[in-house]
Amino acid sequence: MTTPATREAREHELTLHVFSISAGLVGVCLTGLGLIKVITQRSQMGTLADDLQAGDAALFMCCCFFAFWSFKTRHTRLRQMLRNVLDGLFMLALALMVGVCGVIVYVLV
Numbered sequence: 001m002t003t004p005a006t007r008e009a010r011e012h013e014l015t016l017h018v019f020s021i022s023a024g025l026v027g028v029c030l031t032g033l034g035l036i037k038v039i040t041q042r043s044q045m046g047t048l049a050d051d052l053q054a055g056d057a058a059l060f061m062c063c064c065f066f067a068f069w070s071f072k073t074r075h076t077r078l079r080q081m082l083r084n085v086l087d088g089l090f091m092l093a094l095a096l097m098v099g100v101c102g103v104i105v106y107v108l109v
Contacts, residue, residue, distance in 0.1 A: 012071075015083055018090050019067035022060045025097070029057035032100070040107050049103040056100055059093035 033053050040049070063086055070082035 022063035026060045052100045056096045
C-alpha cells in the first residue's frame with residue numbers, strides 16, 4: 001500500500017525528471033531549427049518543419065514552467081493540477097517531436 005508521502009515523493013521525482021528532460025529538449029528543438037534552415041533553404045516542407053519545431057520548443061518551455069511552478073507551490077491540489085497539465089503537455093510535445101522528425105525525414109529523402 002502506498003502512503004501519501006511515498007506517492008508525493010514519487011510524483012516529485014517524476015516531475016523533476018520531466019523538468020530536466022524538457023529543458024534539454026528545448027535545446028534540441030532550437031538546434032533542429034538551425035539545421036532545418038541550413039538544409040532546406042528553399043523547401044516548403046522545411047517551412048512546415050520550422051513552424052512545428054518552434055511550436056514544439058514552446059511546448060517544452062511550457063513544461064519547464066509548469067514543472068518549476070509545481071515545485072514552488074505549497075498547495076497540494078494546485079500542485080497535482082499542475083502535474084496533470086505537465087503530463088499532458090509533455091506527451092503532446094513528444095508526439096509533435098515525432099511528427100517533426102517524420103517531416104524532416106520526408107524532406108531529406
